[in-house]
Amino acid sequence: MGAKMYPKGTNHFSPSSPLFKAHQRPSIILSDLGVGCMVALLIVMFTYLHHSDPTIPHYYGSEWTFLRGAVATVDRPLLGWMGRFFLHNISHDHIAHHFFVGVPFCAYLASSLYFRHVLRRHGWIDNGPEITKHIRAVLGDDYNYDSTNTFYAFWRSFTQCLFIEESEDGGIAFYKNAEGKAAREVAEDVPGMAIQKNEG
Structure with a gap:
């Protein structure tokens, strides 16, 4: 060296x-x-x-499904272009990673000529941004993306995501802050709307 x-x-x-x-x-x-x-x-x-984000729901009991669990995360542009390059889009395309665990780590396997051929044949090389584009189209407004500065987002999550109170019958819960307030709550009486933001 x-x-x-x-x-x-x-x-x-x-x-x-x-x-x-x-x-x-x-x-x-x-x-x-x-x-x-x-x-x-x-x-x-x-x-x-x-x-860990105040907007991420946590599902219990019959409310949990693989799909809900997979989208219960946040895509963030951590460290901007450096995060895209050095972290192989794992931050920018994290929801895609939850659906397809090989994203973005297939890029590491691609260093082998044999694996590169296999991965290309299946379209699994550097495809995180492409998968994310399709996930965004399907999820629409339910796609969770946060462009907040990395260190401010860390502070916000650290101060707002202190605990979760699960109801006795399971269901959906959100992180709460030190005052016991959640940034979101389950909407009970709004047709077609499962989750809404708190106004206070």
Whole structure:
């Protein structure tokens, strides 16, 4: 790894790299652990943001179906173009991922020539945006997309998604904030309307 003009084994992440003196190795190990922890925290944050939002319903008992469970998430443009590129659209097309778990991870398999041929034949390479386009068309207003800034969305979810109170007979529930208020509630008496936003 590294340019040819540097000795073999030159690497900024390896404690045994010729770049570092022996007394620097513990610091390199700590630095590597810090980078690993930050990556892990980002993955946890992204996962949290996809599945924790004041607008996401939680289904219990007979109200739960695979379809309802699959759409109970949020597509977010996390980190903008960088998220699209480095995260292979997993944030932008997360609902598609819930329906087709291979999206977007088929791109990793595509590095193998054999798998690339198989995946192309089935149309599974870099197809998250295409699948999302069709999901949006089918779901219409029920498609859940939030373009809120990543870090503000994290703060909002962290402060508004504190707990869920499941009714005794199951049904549909929403996250509640510290005051016990939900951003949405189930509409009981509106024909053709299962969920509505709270005004207060």
